[in-house]
Amino acid sequence: MANVGILDVARAAQVSVATVSRVLNEPEKVGEKTRLRVQAAIDALGYEPNASARSLRSQRSRVIGVVLPTLLNPVFAECLKGIADTAARGGYAILPFFTDYHLERESQAVALLLASNVEGIVLVVSNPAHSPALVRLGKTRCPYVLAYNQHPEHPCVTVNGEQAMIELIRHLATLGHRRIAMVSGHLHVSDRAQQRSHGYLKGMDKAGLAPMPLLEVPFMDQGEEEQTPHSDGVHLASVARLLRQPERPTALIGSNDLIAIRCLRTAQQIGLQVPNDISVIGFDGIALGAELFPRPATIAQPNEEIGRQCIGLLLEAVAQQKTVSAQASVLLPYTFDRGESCAPAPCSPRAHTG
Amino acid sequence: MANVGILDVARAAQVSVATVSRVLNEPEKVGEKTRLRVQAAIDALGYEPNASARSLRSQRSRVIGVVLPTLLNPVFAECLKGIADTAARGGYAILPFFTDYHLERESQAVALLLASNVEGIVLVVSNPAHSPALVRLGKTRCPYVLAYNQHPEHPCVTVNGEQAMIELIRHLATLGHRRIAMVSGHLHVSDRAQQRSHGYLKGMDKAGLAPMPLLEVPFMDQGEEEQTPHSDGVHLASVARLLRQPERPTALIGSNDLIAIRCLRTAQQIGLQVPNDISVIGFDGIALGAELFPRPATIAQPNEEIGRQCIGLLLEAVAQQKTVSAQASVLLPYTFDRGESCAPAPCSPRAHTG
DNA sequence: CTGTTAGCGCATTCAG
DNA sequence: CTGAATGCGCTAACAG
Numbered sequence: 001m002a003n004v005g006i007l008d009v010a011r012a013a014q015v016s017v018a019t020v021s022r023v024l025n026e027p028e029k030v031g032e033k034t035r036l037r038v039q040a041a042i043d044a045l046g047y048e049p050n051a052s053a054r055s056l057r058s059q060r061s062r063v064i065g066v067v068l069p070t071l072l073n074p075v076f077a078e079c080l081k082g083i084a085d086t087a088a089r090g091g092y093a094i095l096p097f098f099t100d101y102h103l104e105r106e107s108q109a110v111a112l113l114l115a116s117n118v119e120g121i122v123l124v125v126s127n128p129a130h131s132p133a134l135v136r137l138g139k140t141r142c143p144y145v146l147a148y149n150q151h152p153e154h155p156c157v158t159v160n161g162e163q164a165m166i167e168l169i170r171h172l173a174t175l176g177h178r179r180i181a182m183v184s185g186h187l188h189v190s191d192r193a194q195q196r197s198h199g200y201l202k203g204m205d206k207a208g209l210a211p212m213p214l215l216e217v218p219f220m221d222q223g224e225e226e227q228t229p230h231s232d233g234v235h236l237a238s239v240a241r242l243l244r245q246p247e248r249p250t251a252l253i254g255s256n257d258l259i260a261i262r263c264l265r266t267a268q269q270i271g272l273q274v275p276n277d278i279s280v281i282g283f284d285g286i287a288l289g290a291e292l293f294p295r296p297a298t299i300a301q302p303n304e305e306i307g308r309q310c311i312g313l314l315l316e317a318v319a320q321q322k323t324v325s326a327q328a329s330v331l332l333p334y335t336f337d338r339g340e341s342c343a344p345a346p347c348s349p350r351a352h353t354g
Numbered sequence: 355m356a357n358v359g360i361l362d363v364a365r366a367a368q369v370s371v372a373t374v375s376r377v378l379n380e381p382e383k384v385g386e387k388t389r390l391r392v393q394a395a396i397d398a399l400g401y402e403p404n405a406s407a408r409s410l411r412s413q414r415s416r417v418i419g420v421v422l423p424t425l426l427n428p429v430f431a432e433c434l435k436g437i438a439d440t441a442a443r444g445g446y447a448i449l450p451f452f453t454d455y456h457l458e459r460e461s462q463a464v465a466l467l468l469a470s471n472v473e474g475i476v477l478v479v480s481n482p483a484h485s486p487a488l489v490r491l492g493k494t495r496c497p498y499v500l501a502y503n504q505h506p507e508h509p510c511v512t513v514n515g516e517q518a519m520i521e522l523i524r525h526l527a528t529l530g531h532r533r534i535a536m537v538s539g540h541l542h543v544s545d546r547a548q549q550r551s552h553g554y555l556k557g558m559d560k561a562g563l564a565p566m567p568l569l570e571v572p573f574m575d576q577g578e579e580e581q582t583p584h585s586d587g588v589h590l591a592s593v594a595r596l597l598r599q600p601e602r603p604t605a606l607i608g609s610n611d612l613i614a615i616r617c618l619r620t621a622q623q624i625g626l627q628v629p630n631d632i633s634v635i636g637f638d639g640i641a642l643g644a645e646l647f648p649r650p651a652t653i654a655q656p657n658e659e660i661g662r663q664c665i666g667l668l669l670e671a672v673a674q675q676k677t678v679s680a681q682a683s684v685l686l687p688y689t690f691d692r693g694e695s696c697a698p699a700p701c702s703p704r705a706h707t708g
Numbered sequence: 709c710t711g712t713t714a715g716c717g718c719a720t721t722c723a724g
Numbered sequence: 725c726t727g728a729a730t731g732c733g734c735t736a737a738c739a740g
Contacts (some may be wrong), residue, residue: 018735050410050733056410056717071431072431078426085452095449098438112447115732117405187724205567258642291616293618371728372729376725409718411718711739716733718732721731
């Protein structure tokens, strides 16, 4: 049992509790001999320092708080893996909360985390520009880092989604695509979606192409209530409608991989060949994509690395007793993974040649 | 900031700290008037009780520990969602650890959790029959519940994987399948895989069919090291070989959905039509399956519900100051989701008629 | 290098 | 119903 306290160890090792505490926290300040004896006692008794007491006394909880939208989107699961691994390696545990994209739950999570004496927080908020949770955090000395969000006044770890989109459009244009459509999750709950759709518009403009109306679809990892199930599986009605038109797009971009995968399904259901009839491209680079057929093209983010870097910045700040500055923000490189769902535009369906 | 202590509130409300503590923990024992005044002070100052101090003093951390193999398999992500949601609803936070199927990390996680004063633990171990982590836990008063594992001497929440497999085989036999093969993750790291493959053998036997050699494949969510990447995506060499044989199976069962999805890909890559040429069936019922085309058939487990029930049992036990008994184990119902990857056996490739 | 001692912030006896 | 006092288990001064 864990009911063996520091005092028991001290007695067993014939030393004072202070010495035991030292071999635990500052081993170098203890004599070789004593240290070994204490360590032996610790091992023998199976002593584990009480985390609560330690945290209360030292104001160091050895816990990092995490606030994520959802685990149902593998992006965040992958990121959390990076976070968890790195934190564990640094001797930290994590205390995660999931918000399902609800603003109140973002604030609530931050409040709970602060009360828990977490030494730092990594979070993904809906929109850093209008975030009650961030305001609350800002009044604090608690270091924090945003993941996936982007804002000049906050420390962020992400990729340049707008830039990535612009390059993607250029690439698609090179492949002969002219009718390129975008399907996005709700813009009001995600600055990522906003940036990406913005990049889409900008990219289309730069490429001299006419943007198509943005399709905003409900997204399974948004909101807590289930949607009406369809007997034949998930179905993106508006996308299906679009794809049935003679003037259908030759390329379809999902604002994230989950949406892209659903687009893929919708296209295949309709009987379109991917990528021969239509190219489908996603954003995120979730690992699961590699298992699919066709492997969806995607703008791949280093999701685990994003998590790792967040913890890295946080622990660095913690060590220096300061918060993470906005200048410490890092933009990680993304890569375009062509997968098997992206090809040159087909010439066939009434394409305006030239 | 959270640096407002109970004493500040007490002063502001003109009461003693004891009274403030009471309105927080036993409001009914405080006079209406006093309570309101104190509550007002709490709100005004934005007071949040210090979790560490509270935990230290009361031995109640309001935290549930969680030990899972990995987040890269959506099964556990979904389960964790159920855990997190239910825990939060009950006023509990979660402290998760991920083991990547390493036994030592299971023990280590349990040790850390015990030291953190968690009030209960839900875990998925490799094999409950030989689990150092469980042995350690058993010496404790800390209530725990196993998820997905199955063992008569431990409280477990899962589905009957063996039974499910037997029924699946029967169903496949009904559909005319005779050459049914199974692809499994490493058996030595998962009692689920063992049960499922055992069910396969039993089912084949009952159906009067000859079992085919079990294919054991490396699995992406096992082990921490990455495997050699293949330029054209993940490739199950042994499965591909099997599928190229003239006497190839007409149905392929993956011991979990991730494996099934990879089998799907492999089959499609080879040029087989699913489900016309071959049926592919998985196990787990991960939500993402519904987005794929073809939607993989699967034995669907209520993953979130499994998580919920674990927390339910745990909180119940915590309330009664006792551990969860093995008798409290629950076997949840599974359902066979035919998806779009399972069809009657084709007559064509050299099938032994009769 | 090691021991002694004083709280960290709160919940909980025990009086009143 | 409320207040004063005690200590949860540990770390951090400060002595020695």
